[in-house]
Amino acid sequence: MTNHGADSEVGRLRTVMLHRPGNELKRLTPRNNDKLLFDGIPWVSRAQDEHDAFAQALRDRDVEVLYLTDLLTETLQSESAREHAIAGAMGSLHLGDTLRAYLTRALHDQSPEELCAFLTAGVRNDEVQGGHGLVTSLLAHDDFLIDPLPNLLFTRDSSVWIRDRVAITSLAMPARERETQLTELIYTGHPRFAGTPKIHGWQREHVEGGDVLLLAPGVIAVGVGERTTPAGAERLARQVFGADLAHTVLAVPIAQERATMHLDTVCTMVDVDKIVMYPNVADSLQAYAVTVRDRNGNGDADLVLQVAEAQPFLVAAAKAMSIDTLHQIDTGLDPVTAEREQWDDGNNTLAISPRVAVAYERNIETNSRLEESGIEVVAISGSELGSGRGGPRCMSCPVTREPLPRP
Numbered sequence: 001m002t003n004h005g006a007d008s009e010v011g012r013l014r015t016v017m018l019h020r021p022g023n024e025l026k027r028l029t030p031r032n033n034d035k036l037l038f039d040g041i042p043w044v045s046r047a048q049d050e051h052d053a054f055a056q057a058l059r060d061r062d063v064e065v066l067y068l069t070d071l072l073t074e075t076l077q078s079e080s081a082r083e084h085a086i087a088g089a090m091g092s093l094h095l096g097d098t099l100r101a102y103l104t105r106a107l108h109d110q111s112p113e114e115l116c117a118f119l120t121a122g123v124r125n126d127e128v129q130g131g132h133g134l135v136t137s138l139l140a141h142d143d144f145l146i147d148p149l150p151n152l153l154f155t156r157d158s159s160v161w162i163r164d165r166v167a168i169t170s171l172a173m174p175a176r177e178r179e180t181q182l183t184e185l186i187y188t189g190h191p192r193f194a195g196t197p198k199i200h201g202w203q204r205e206h207v208e209g210g211d212v213l214l215l216a217p218g219v220i221a222v223g224v225g226e227r228t229t230p231a232g233a234e235r236l237a238r239q240v241f242g243a244d245l246a247h248t249v250l251a252v253p254i255a256q257e258r259a260t261m262h263l264d265t266v267c268t269m270v271d272v273d274k275i276v277m278y279p280n281v282a283d284s285l286q287a288y289a290v291t292v293r294d295r296n297g298n299g300d301a302d303l304v305l306q307v308a309e310a311q312p313f314l315v316a317a318a319k320a321m322s323i324d325t326l327h328q329i330d331t332g333l334d335p336v337t338a339e340r341e342q343w344d345d346g347n348n349t350l351a352i353s354p355r356v357a358v359a360y361e362r363n364i365e366t367n368s369r370l371e372e373s374g375i376e377v378v379a380i381s382g383s384e385l386g387s388g389r390g391g392p393r394c395m396s397c398p399v400t401r402e403p404l405p406r407p
């Protein structure tokens with residue numbers, strides 16, 4: 001078994017899981033893009049070129065790139081994985097028994113590659129040949145029988161490695177719910193991940209990976225807002241404490257709105273003690289430090305949690321990380337530029353190692369401040385990729401990072 005896992009946001013990145021945008025993006029129309037959580041209609045081939053350049057920039061720095069669809073196709077070689085996958089996709093209450101039975105049979109006849117394509121790009125009513133009863137006749141021709149998953153691009157959200165465990169997350173928006181059935185299949189069935197212990201799960205309280213920041217070994221910040229719920233943050237805390245994956249969880253309230261859907265839209269780590277942060281929230285961001293007061297028994301539910309009073313985020317974080325200061329990279333931007341660059345994911349960087357971070361090239365001001373602070377910026381273009389509102393961090397799930405040297 002390969003050693004996978006991560007205990008920080010900045011330890012040398014060795015392996016990352018990406019999703020190359022595919023036919024699921026071709027499903028977006030001006031009528032469904034809001035529901036599918038895109039702000040525009042991307043030019044798909046250009047988005048693929050941009051994504052290929054992103055992957056290449058990582059490979060050029062000796063990062064192994066795994067593609068979600070390759071892992072899924074390999075997983076679907078197994079009959080039991082295929083059954084699970086098909087049953088998951090057939091769970092929708094849109095279908096009715098006649099159509100469900102027909103689709104189940106039809107999907108069983110597909111090769112792993114084809115099945116992977118249907119699971120990711122979905123199936124539209126007019127793609128089903130012949131009349132299959134009342135439901136297909138009454139649904140509109142462009143209704144989806146299996147919804148497409150355009151947000152698979154954002155692999156950060158659908159699973160998170162914490163130390164040697166992988167958390168299958170529970171996504172809050174209906175358009176993304178099914179993504180975690182796929183990540184669960186991969187981590188359960190793919191030989192590469194055999195034996196990996198899992199935590200959380202898509203049936204549990206909402207937690208999205210974009211809200212989970214591994215600030216330092218043992219210290220995890222969890223954004224609580226539009227996506228991760230307070231109960232989700234508590235559940236995750238219990239599990240990481242129960243498995244000894246962390247000693248402190250910082251619950252960080254963020255505004256419940258699209259611009260700040262995840263904690264990683266306002267801040268990301270770029271060094272062991274440096275964070276790039278949206279200046280318009282820097283002064284107001286607060287954190288509740290959660291630790292274990294008592295272990296009454298063996299189960300996660302037996303833990304008695306200690307919740308400290310809210311403190312400024314940077315203060316609470318530095319304390320939990322046992323460092324003097326968590327330096328906020330002073331982006332020093334005027335509020336309007338800051339707001340524009342935050343919207344375009346300027347604060348959403350992916351660290352390859354301490355002080356080396358991938359960022360969208362368009363955020364000129366934020367990037368120049370990063371460079372002035374000694375961070376090497378690996379700039380990628382994201383004019384099309386960005387239409388889903390996600391940057392380099394959202395588009396990557398670190399599978400293996402080298403552990404940071406312990407102080």
Ligand SMILES: NC(=[NH2+])NCCC[C@H](N)C(=O)O
Pocket residue numbers: 036037038151154156157173176209210211261262264265388389390391393394
């Ligand atoms: N970690 C992140 N910030 N992910 C961005 C996800 C964007 C995606 N369109 C959504 O709304 O869910």
